Amino acid sequence: MTEPSRPARSRGTIGLLEENCTVCMLCARECPDWCLHVEGHTELAPPARAGGRPRVRNVLDRFAIDFSLCMYCGICIEVCPFDALFWAPELVPDEPSHDDLVSEREQLRAWMRGVPPPPPLDPLAEPAEEVVAAARLDAVAAQRGGR
Numbered sequence: 001m002t003e004p005s006r007p008a009r010s011r012g013t014i015g016l017l018e019e020n021c022t023v024c025m026l027c028a029r030e031c032p033d034w035c036l037h038v039e040g041h042t043e044l045a046p047p048a049r050a051g052g053r054p055r056v057r058n059v060l061d062r063f064a065i066d067f068s069l070c071m072y073c074g075i076c077i078e079v080c081p082f083d084a085l086f087w088a089p090e091l092v093p094d095e096p097s098h099d100d101l102v103s104e105r106e107q108l109r110a111w112m113r114g115v116p117p118p119p120p121l122d123p124l125a126e127p128a129e130e131v132v133a134a135a136r137l138d139a140v141a142a143q144r145g146g147r
Contacts, residue, residue: 014070014077015088016063016108023058027076027085035069036076037062063108068101089116 023040039062045055077085088108 013067013088013091013103014065014072014108015086015112016105017084017086017112018060018063018105018109020082020084021060021063022082022084023060024081026079026081030075030079032073032075033069033071035066037064037066039063060105063105064102065108066102 023038025038028034028036028038038060040058040060042056043059045057047054074087077087
């Protein structure tokens with residue numbers, strides 16, 4: 001008697017927008033399963049203005065997610081302050097080996113192609129609090145400069 005074929009199970013996955021990652025490590029520290037592997041190094045960046053001191057910036061070397069350990073809780077996505085992690089629209093197929101469930105940054109970046117653009121902002125909506133506060137600071141600065 002032959003076994004009935006079962007369809008491959010799939011799970012949702014997490015994608016990476018590498019340009020937004022600052023290697024702050026919040027995602028790896030907050031992950032309850034320790035399934036994120038983040039490595040980076042620092043480089044000197046040119047000064048912001050002439051005569052200024054050079055700045056240090058973090059550069060991402062490795063970002064991998066072990067989906068055999070991940071419980072898909074989304075904590076890493078929630079704690080990322082720069083929206084570098086997101087729920088990807090594609091699914092990760094089941095793999096016969098646990099080693100095949102480790103997705104490196106090249107695979108995580110590839111899922112960006114399937115992400116739809118955000119909807120346009122509502123022109124009738126109130127401006128964000130940050131925009132209002134910045135405009136208020138600009139107005140105060142302009143008043144002080146005009147006196």
